[in-house]
Amino acid sequence: MRRDQFLKSLAVFAAAGTAAPWALAAPTLKMMIPANPAGGWDTTGRALGKAMMEARLADAVQYENKGGAAGAIGLAQFVNSAKGDPNALLMMGAVMVGGLITGKSPVQLQQCTPIARLTSEYNVFVVPAASPLRTMKDVVDQLKKDPGSVKWGGGSRGSTEHIAAAMLARTVGVDPKKVNYVAFRGGGEAVAAILGGNVTVGGSGYSEFAEHIAAGKMRAIGVTSQKRLPGIAVPTMKEQGYDVVLGNWRGLYGAPGLSAEQRAALTDLVVKTTKHKSWQEALDKNGWTAAVLAGKDFEDFVDYEFTSLRAIMYLSGML
Structure with missing residues (x-):
């Protein structure tokens, strides 16, 4: 394409308020799975990543497994390495909440950015x-x-x-x-x-x-x-x-330090993924119950879970 034709094409797309096709690029996402392979977080994370790619919402998804301490080890690595990265995701859930209550992790989940709850089980x-x-x-x-x-x-x-x-x-x-x-x-x-x-x-x-x-x-x-x-x-x-x-429930957090716009974009990507047939098939195959909750509602839910699980664990003699 000659330079003058290229510039005219850009002008056309700009006037229409759309991006040129060659400018549309799905992100490459990095997903921290704070557990060893073959467990619930691993299965959930990889099923979601597969759905993201099949829905063409992500060009690729890179996974990293880092097990131990109810996810606290992976959480610590995520906090230290992913700050401000709008394409980084952390698998988490009720297990991490319970582990952070009983453990003495130097990092806390609140340092990261709430994105969405995915499933209940x-x-x-x-x-x-x-x-x-x-x-x-x-x-x-x-x-x-x-x-x-x-x-x-x-x-x-x-x-x-x-x-x-x-x-x-x-x-x-x-x-x-x-x-x-x-x-x-x-x-x-x-x-x-x-x-x-x-x-x-x-x-x-x-x-x-x-x-x-x-x-x-x-x-x-x-x-x-x-x-x-x-x-x-x-x-x-x-x-x-x-x-x-x-x-039990599982969800996703984003990196520390995301802007409101970056959080909204990542949340939108995840919520759209949960509507794709690949994700629906994963729900049926694994017997997961869809429990999508995003935004402030998800943030409030996690806060409640910390309070609720702490009370249950205290009454059960675990604290």
Whole structure:
């Protein structure tokens, strides 16, 4: 294209209030996943990134896994390396909130920029297929008899499955401080420990255990939802007589120091992604419940979660 033709083309697009086609470039996003591969955050983050690219809202998505301390290690790296970057995202959720309450992280989530909540999910408790404990009542009976003999496996200390185990102990008259909880850095490690019989009971979102339950390698014995999950034949803790109702959720934060315009653009990108068929397919495949919440509403929700989980953990003897 000759220079005069190029300039005329620019003038046409400018007059129309649109950008020239060759000027439209989707960003390359960088996503910090503060957990090891194969867990809930990893699965969620990569599914969202895939949907972003298929929706042509991102040219590429680069992932970095940094597990440990309920996401606090990845959070610290994100805070220190991504400041002011409008194309950086951090996966997070209820597990990180719980971990920050119990831990002593030098950085706080409030240093970053709230973007959106994505999904909600409840914890399911499972036992290895060969376990002599067939039901949650069997687990509770063993817990009452010898609390230390029941090894609970799941995410980092302060995760929703850890809180749920402490809630159950308190509900059945066992000192929550005697709960023998084994924390893992990622869902893959927890699954291996359960399948290997190295823990008595495992806890996590249903999606992390679904294929193993379907294959008969794990037996689901309770879910922390208020009502049974659609299409999943697992009794709730509550219907079994244990007042343990606790939800898990996952969301995204942006880098520290974003302007209002940068935050709005990143939020818009994420919300648009959640409407794409690729993301809807991921929800169905993993049994996630869509729970999109953005802007000030999401910021207020996270503040409430810190207050609510802190109260639950205190009552459960974890603080």
